[in-house]
Amino acid sequence: MKILVCISNVPDTTTKVKFKEGDSLFDDSGVQWIINPWDELALTRAMELKEDAGNSVNEICVIHVGGASADATLRKALAIGADKAVRIDACPADAYHVAGQIAEYLKENPFDIIFSGIESSDYNGSSVGAMIAEFMDYPGISSVTSVNLDDDDIQVNRAIPGGKQVLKTETPFVAVVQKGIAMEPRIPSMRGIMMARKKPLEVKPAAELEVLTESIKFELPQEKGACKMIDSESAEQLVDLLKNEAKVL
């Protein structure tokens, strides 16, 4: 069984975002890039499934749509343990374009399970995984909090408001994963980093695909006014302010 993990390359979560060229572009000067946190958890879970001798996962490949600047992030994914990395050399213009590129790759290179994160922490589109499923006409499961294999029988947990569902699916399928899929993201070991240098990182040309949306400009949220401090003995005062000033009760 083969698992494909979609990787988005995003600014470190502590990044203070800034924009340039009349607020039309993200200013990436000084930005540290990381594997999108959910994608990192998905890769961790894929590794756990492969290491569990009870099932037949024998290949984990990571895929990214973007320029060469993401290669360091893909090397990190290889150091964590992926067997192979593929980069589709295209500007990741929008979710439709990214999902379409990955679907083109999948048509030539089939996988059994495709993992994607619930959203990428830069453009928060929450769309790539479900779009891949639709391009490929595969079943897809969203809000996935666990994936287990038992003799290739697949069991997936999905979070629903106030609870969970246990699902069974056939392969191939797309799992859009969120918190819970793995406990902690794996950190590459020294040996993993050494081995990653020799693992394949294939660069594929982009397919001709349409772009349906375009980012025009950015704005920062309005600054918050000062915080009104209330004495810890005066709980009634806070209740009164919430009722009559903030009007949120």
Add this chain to the structure above:
Amino acid sequence: MSVIAFAKNWNGKFKNSSFELVSYTKALANQLNTNMVVLSIGELAEEELKLLGNYGADKVLTVSDPKLNTLTSRAYADIVAKAAESVGAEAIVLSDNNSGKAIAPRVSVKLKAGLVAAVQELPVSLDPFVVKKRVFSGKAFGHVQIKSDKKILTIAKNCFGLVENPCDITIEEFAVDIDTNLFKVKIVEEEEQKDKVILSDADVVVSAGRGMRSPENWAPVEELAEVLGAATACSRPVSDEGWRGHEEHVGQTGKVIAPNLYIAAGISGAIQHVAGISRSKCIVAINTDPEAPIFSVADYGIVGDVMDVLPRLTEAFRNSKS
């Protein structure tokens, strides 16, 4: 031409987010000078469907097939796309929640319609069609142009509010062939806590962090939540440690919420935490450290120990009710 809204129900009931969706879509239809059609999928009582008429819906299409009572994203997307085609929709609007996230991308591919998720307000401009959305996990907003003729939006919770607009409503069954091949995912078990306030729907949220010091100390948090009819939430380390379940984790890597009131107890206010709560209307922070970053995003703050302050607040809220 028209615009179509997909109003999801949960166990036969709409939520406020469904009514907010209809309110928003009605305003969008007015802006575009066209009419609105609302689509409902699954069996639903007529009285429930009529509630949509309070928010500007005059025409509802329903597909009341029992096979569709629970979400099957593939089949739902197929129906949304077919309904949109049949009414000649130029815009399709869904809620930005679990089901919207599962369906909208599929409809986008089916119809080659540009999708923008987590839209914050009515379009900034119509020609070109530009909408404002949350980006960088709430650290900024982006203006995005949709270039295709058909447009799909999912709208963020609490971005628009409810707009009452009573209308005479006609309900029509939408006849559609449902391909049984689209039901490949089978539900084998389902658990739902019916008595609990659901975090993503809650108007008031009481959230606690590592400042609670131990999972045994959660009673004051739960008591305050109970008095307020609030949902409980927590910071990431609290759920990572297993003090609370993952479903309570809010922030950049957990849930993104937008309640009217968010009470943060013993939470430092790390940038990744704030990413998940910054759209709350009002934030109250309780922390022993007057320099804690949470105070720079809070509207009201109390410097003090959670174990003293929370019971006092519970008492004050209880008294104010009676």
